[in-house]
Amino acid sequence: MYYRSRARTHGVVDYIMPFLIIIAVGVIIVLLFNLFKAVFAPETSGDAFLHLESGSVQVKMFGTDDYFSLTSDALVMQGDELVTSADSKVIIEFFDGTVMRLEGGTDVVLEQIGDGDEPYVNLMLVDGRLWFNKFYKNAVDTDVEIKMSNVVVKSDSDDIFEVESDFDEVVRVLRGDVVVDVLSQDGSKVVETEKIGVGQEIVFTDKILDTYWKFQSPSVLSALSDEFKQTRWYEWNIAEDEKPTEFSKSAILGEGSDFVEVVPEVMEPEVEVSDDVEGDDVVEPEEEVVEEEVEDEVVEEPEEEVDLGPLGTPTITSVAGVTETNDDGFYVITSNPGTLTGGISGAEDVVVSGYTLQKFVAGDGTWTYYANADYALMEVGENTYEVYAVAPDGTHSASITVKVLYQPPAPVVEESVEEEPVEEEVPVEDEGTT
Numbered sequence: 521m522y523y524r525s526r527a528r529t530h531g532v533v534d535y536i537m538p539f540l541i542i543i544a545v546g547v548i549i550v551l552l553f554n555l556f557k558a559v560f561a562p563e564t565s566g567d568a569f570l571h572l573e574s575g576s577v578q579v580k581m582f583g584t585d586d587y588f589s590l591t592s593d594a595l596v597m598q599g600d601e602l603v604t605s606a607d608s609k610v611i612i613e614f615f616d617g618t619v620m621r622l623e624g625g626t627d628v629v630l631e632q633i634g635d636g637d638e639p640y641v642n643l644m645l646v647d648g649r650l651w652f653n654k655f656y657k658n659a660v661d662t663d664v665e666i667k668m669s670n671v672v673v674k675s676d677s678d679d680i681f682e683v684e685s686d687f688d689e690v691v692r693v694l695r696g697d698v699v700v701d702v703l704s705q706d707g708s709k710v711v712e713t714e715k716i717g718v719g720q721e722i723v724f725t726d727k728i729l730d731t732y733w734k735f736q737s738p739s740v741l742s743a744l745s746d747e748f749k750q751t752r753w754y755e756w757n758i759a760e761d762e763k764p765t766e767f768s769k770s771a772i773l774g775e776g777s778d779f780v781e782v783v784p785e786v787m788e789p790e791v792e793v794s795d796d797v798e799g800d801d802v803v804e805p806e807e808e809v810v811e812e813e814v815e816d817e818v819v820e821e822p823e824e825e826v827d828l829g830p831l832g833t834p835t836i837t838s839v840a841g842v843t844e845t846n847d848d849g850f851y852v853i854t855s856n857p858g859t860l861t862g863g864i865s866g867a868e869d870v871v872v873s874g875y876t877l878q879k880f881v882a883g884d885g886t887w888t889y890y891a892n893a894d895y896a897l898m899e900v901g902e903n904t905y906e907v908y909a910v911a912p913d914g915t916h917s918a919s920i921t922v923k924v925l926y927q928p929p930a931p932v933v934e935e936s937v938e939e940e941p942v943e944e945e946v947p948v949e950d951e952g953t954t
Contacts, residue, residue, distance in 0.1 A: 567597045568614045568633065571767045575608020575624060593767065598633045602626075604648070609756065611765060614641055616662045621760065623649040623753050631667075643667070649684040651757045655695055670729055672701040672710075680761065681716075692721040692744055702732045712737060719744055736857060736890050739878040828883045831911040832865035833918045837886075850902065850925035857892040858924050860905060867909035867917070874906075882912070891924065898926050 570577065571593050578587040582599025596602065596612070602622070604610050610622040615635045622628065626648025634640050639662040643650075652664060655678045666673040668685045675681065679696035683689075691700055693716045700722065702712040712732050716722055722740045731738040748754055837843070839851035840858045851858075864870055868882040872889040880887050891898040891905070903924040909917040 567595055568612050568620075568630065569769050570594050570596045570602075571611040571613070571765070573609040573611060573765060575605040575610070577605070577608065577610060578603040593769075596630060598630055601629045611760070611767075613769075614662070615639070618662055618664065619653045619760075619764070621651040621653075621757055623651075626650065639663070640665070645683060645685045647685055649682065649753060651682045651753075653680050653761055654678050655680055655761075670703050670707075671724055672703065674699045674701070682757070688726075689724040690721065691716055691724075692748065693718055694744075702729070705729075705733045711735065714740065716741065721745065721748070731892075736892060737879055738890075739875075741878060828868065828912060829866040831867060831909060831915060831917050834862050834864045834867075834870065834887065834907045834909050834920050836860065836862040836907070836920060836922050839891075839922065839924055845923070846925070848923075850923045852925045852927060854927055854929055856894065856898070856926070856928065857890045858898050858903075858926060860889040860891060860907075860922060860924075862887055862907065864909050866911060868912045869910040870907065871910065872905055872907050893926065893928075898924065900926055900928060 570590070572590060577590040579590055579594075579596065580587045580601040580603075582597065587603070602610075604622050604624050604626045606624045608622070608624045610626075612620045612622070614620070614633065616639055618641065620643075627646035628648070628650060629644040629646065630641075631644050632640065632642040641662060642665045644667045650666065652675065654660065654662070654664065654675060660678045664675040666683050668683070668689045671689050671691070673681070673683050673691055675696070675698045677696050679698055680694040681696070681698050682692045682694070691698065695718055697715055697717045700714045700716060701710040702714065702724070703709070704711050714722060720741050721744050722742070724740075728738055728740055838861050840853040840855050842851045842853055845851055860872070863885060864887050865885060867880075867884075867887075870877045870880045870887040875889075877887060877889060887907075889905070889907075891903065893899065903926060905922040905924065906919050907922060908919040911917075
């Protein structure tokens with residue numbers, strides 16, 4: 521009798537088992553990697569504490585498309601986008617004690633936050649207003665960068681400043697100084713860098729930005745506007761800087777949080793001595809006040825003036841590339857702007873027709889003035905510019921007069937050519953032969 525051996529059949533489990541083993545091994549590797557990072561990798565915050573004083577905040581977490589509403593204090597993370605309601609007042613404290621306040625109707629993205637050896641906070645302001653106060657303990661070394669549509673604001677010291685993005689992009693400095701990079705029209709590179717000092721502001725209008733994009737270096741620095749100082753936004757932030765709102769983070773972050781408490785530097789009030797006080801109590805405070813005044817007088821030293829050499833009279837080299845004048849002494853140009861370029865020595869400032877050149881650096885040997893017809897700095901026809909220099913002690917040099925004759929080329933008018941009508945040929949009938 522013969523028996524036929526039956527072939528072994530393979531079930532579904534036999535086919536998928538190798539894949540299950542591979543997946544399980546991969547999961548174990550990922551878990552071990554994360555465990556290693558949690559134990560040995562340096563810890564970074566990557567987040568900030570949000571205090572909601574009034575109103576509400578819409579939050580869109582990184583990697584999601586939906587917003588959810590916050591109506592109380594919370595922890596916000598790197599990558600979150602925050603949109604404040606119109607009536608809200610929001611205070612955000614970062615890991616180092618840096619404070620950022622948001623006005624109602626503000627949209628900001630917390631792009632990157634890091635508290636490592638080189639701490640940084642990188643944000644993108646889509647719309648609205650932000651107020652920064654870095655004048656707190658341990659907040660000096662953090663680099664803060666705020667991107668807007670056409671400019672990037674950078675702070676690397678204990679500054680207090682405000683930025684806003686609406687119809688225009690505005691940067692205002694109330695303490696320290698910040699650097700602003702002006703981007704090209706397509707945002708691919710930096711075309712100009714401005715430094716804004718304490719008490720100054722720059723309003724980047726469309727017209728100003730267009731001037732930068734034409735590489736004409738406009739003069740844009742101005743003092744803080746009185747209109748801005750009268751706003752409730754300004755008054756609220758000034759009051760907060762002087763006496764910050766106290767709020768507890770322990771309920772959300774826990775007692776062991778590494779966040780720096782916001783404690784501003786407070787000036788000690790002077791001791792007032794009353795006439796009604798008798799005895800030795802009067803003597804000690806008087807002696808302390810006198811000693812402090814003497815110490816201040818010793819510390820203060822007059823600033824030394826920089827010797828730039830003897831002050832010379834300005835010279836003119838060219839106007840829009842033209843180096844010679846006509847018989848009447850005019851530089852005849854056809855291009856706009858009419859760039860005046862000249863030489864100088866020993867000058868701290870150069871003044872052209874009452875305007876102090878903002879780009880001139882004390883001690884430079886050349887000066888440049890952009891007579892732009894688009895901003896009424898040059899008219900079609902005859903123009904006259906008075907130029908003089910100023911020494912560090914305020915002495916004025918002799919003046920020179922530069923005469924410019926601006927004759928823009930006439931617009932090209934394309935002549936329309938009338939086409940002559942084409943005469944149709946009349947076919948001629950052949951005469952028949954008989």
